[in-house]
Amino acid sequence: MADSEKPGKIRWGILATGGIAAAFTAELLELKEDAEVVAVASRSDASARAFAERFGIPRAYGSWTGLADDPEVDVVYVATPHSAHRVAAGMCLSAGKAVLCEKSFTVNAVEARELVELARGRGRFLMEAMWMYCNPVIRRLDALVRDGAIGEIRAVHADFGLSGPFEPTHRLRDPAQAGGALLDLGVYPVSFAHLLLGEPDEVQAWARLTEEGVDANTGILLGYDSGAVAVLSCSITAGTPATATVTGTAGRIEFPHGFFHSDRFVLRREGREPEEFTAPAASLRYEAEEVMRCLRAGELESPLVPLDGSLAVMRTLDTVRDRIGVRYAGEA
Secondary structure, three states, rough: EEEEEEEOOEEEEEEEEOOOHHHHHHHHOOOHHHHHHEEOOOOOOOHHHHHHHOOOEEEEOOOOHHOOOOOOHHHHHHHHHHHHHHHHHHHHHOOOOOEEOOOOOOOOOOHHHHHHHHHHHHOOEEOOOOOOHOOOOHHOOOOOOOHHOOOOOOEEEEEOOOOOOOOOOOOOHHHOOOOHHHHHHHHHHHHHHHHHHHOOEEEEEEEOOOOOOOOOEEEEEOOOOOOOOOEEEEEOOOOOOOOOEEEOOOOOEEEEHHHOOOEEEEEEEOOOOOEEEEEOOOOOOHHHHHHHHHHHOOOOOOOOHHHHHHHHHHHHHHHHHHHHHHOOOOOO
C-alpha cells in the first residue's frame, strides 16, 4: 500500500462498468503522476474485457472476487447500483482492500453500519463517494458558513429531479435495485443539508409512488432544535432546477443550476453588493485525490466525507422512506 513514505502510484481497481465507472476511470487516467488503474471487474467477462480495452486497463475479471483477491490493487472503486454496495464493498474490505463506495452508501442504515464496522474492525480505509463534499466550491461554502459569513443558518432549500420518462424496467423504478428518486437523487439535497446542519431532530416527508412501489416525486422537511429547517425535494418525473439556497440571520448563499457540481455561488448580505465566489469546475478527480491523500497519510477515514456523516445521512434516508412507505426486499 502506498503511503507518505512510499510516493509510488496508488493502484486502483474498478468494480462495475456502467456510466459512473467510466466517468471516474477517465478522471483517474488524468492523474497520471498519482494513480494507476490496474484492474476492472464485472459480473460479465465480456463487459469487463470491453471496459479494460476501452481504458487500457491490464487486467479484467468476470467476477468481483477476482478483483477483491488481486494483490496488485490498493483501493477499489465500487460503482455498482447501491443495492449491491453492501456485498461488493464488504467483499473488498474483507479481502484487505481500501474502498471508495458510490452513493447512496448502501440501501439502509443497517447495511451502512455493517460496512463501517467491518472497515474499522479490519483497519481498512472506507469512504462514501459523495463527490459534492470534495468539490472546491462546496468546501468554500462550508468554510464561509463556519466563519459566520451569513450568521446562524435558518433555512436550507435544495432539489434534484430528472424528467425521464423512465421505463418500468429502468433501475430507477426497479425495487430489486432499490430504485426511486430518494436514494439516487435525493441523497444530494439530504447530504447538502447534513453538511450544513447535521442530523435533523425531526423528519417529515410525502411522496407519490410508482406502480412498482418506489418513490417518484418526494418532498422532505427536516427540522432542527436550533430552529433551522431544510426543505428538500427529488423526482424522477420532473426536471427540477437543482438549485440550492442557504439562508442565515445575516445573509444568504445561492447556488445556480446543478448545485452539487457547481463552480460558483453568490453571497448576498444586507447593505452590501452581491459577491460571487468561483472555484475550479467540479470533478470526480477531487474525491479520488482525497482518497489517495488519505491512503498516503495512513488515514482510515476522510475528514471531508466522514463515515459518521454517511451513517447519519443513511438514518435520515431510512426515516424518509418510513414516512413515505417505501420498503425493499429483505427489509423488516
